[in-house]
Amino acid sequence: MSHVLEFDSIRLSFGGRMILCDIYMKCETGKITGLLGGNGQGKSCLFKIVYGELGVEEKSVRIDNVSLTKGFMRPDLLRFLPQFDFIPKSFSISRVFDDFELDYRELEKRFPEFASKHRVAVGKLSGGQYRFVQTYVILKARSQFVIMDEPFTHLMPLQIEKVIELIKEEKENKGLLITDHLYRPIMEIADRLYLLTDGKTHPVREFAEMEELGYVAMGR
C-alpha cells in the first residue's frame, strides 16, 4: 500500500535569524527523496522538526493527509536515523536486533563481517560497523517512512555502497527521506531532490540548477 508524507508551513528562527520559512517536501512509498544544502542551512533541524524532536511554533506534517505532530511516538509510521551514534554502547547487537524485531541471521548471511558478533556490544565495533548497524536497523525495521540524517557519515566507500544497496531495496516498502553532505550518492539514488537554501526548499533536478541557487558541493 502506498503512503504519502508531506510537510510545510514550518518556521524556525534562532536569535532573530530565520532558519526555515518556506518549506514544502513530499515523500512517497517506493520513492527516495533527497535533501541537499550547505552547512548550517537547517537540514538536520528540519528533519528533527518533522520527527517531532524539535518543537516549533508552526508546522504541518501529514501522512496520508492525517496530521502527525509527534512522529517519535509512532515508530510504525516514522523512524529516524540521527547523524550521530544513538544506540547505547553497552547493548549487544542481538539485543538491538531483538528490540527492533529483526533477524540477526539475515545480517550475518549478507554481511559476513558480522558473523558470530551477535554478542558483541555495539560500542566495541569499529566506527564504520557501529554506524552500519544503526543504519541497518533503522532501514530494516517495520515502518512506513524513514528519515536519514547523514547515513554515510563514518562509512568507508565499500560500506557506503552496501548502504545504498539497502536503501534501494527498502524503498520498495517505504518512503525514504535522506540528506548527506556526499551529494553524489544522494543525486544518484534520489527520485525527487530538493535543495535547502536561505530557509526555503527548492525542487531541483540537475547539479547546475543547484549551483545557480548557490549550492557549493563539498569535494567537487
Next chain:
Amino acid sequence: MRLVKKIRLIVHFYKGFCLLSLLITAVCLVLFWEYGFSIFSMLLWLKAATLFLIFRFIKSYKAREFYYYHNLGVSKMVLWAVTLSFDLLVYLILLFQVNRFR
C-alpha cells in the same frame, strides 16, 4: 512493541542513574534514623533536589540515546515519569519502614 520490551527499555534507562539515586536514598534513611520526623520535610526536599540534578545531568549526558527509545516508541515523558515515580515510591516506602523500626 510488546509491553515486556518496553519495560526492559525503561529498566535499562533506570539503571543509568539508580545507583546514585539509591545512594542518596540510603543517606536520607540514615539521617531519618538519627533525627526522625523533625527533618522529614527537609529529607523530602533533599531527595527532590537531587533527583532534579540527576534529571538535568542525564538529559544532556544521554541526549543521543533518547533517539533509541524514540525509535522504539518509548517517549522521554514515559521514561522519566515511570523511573522517577518508582524511585520516589521506593524512597517513601523505605522511609516508612525505617520509621516502623526506630
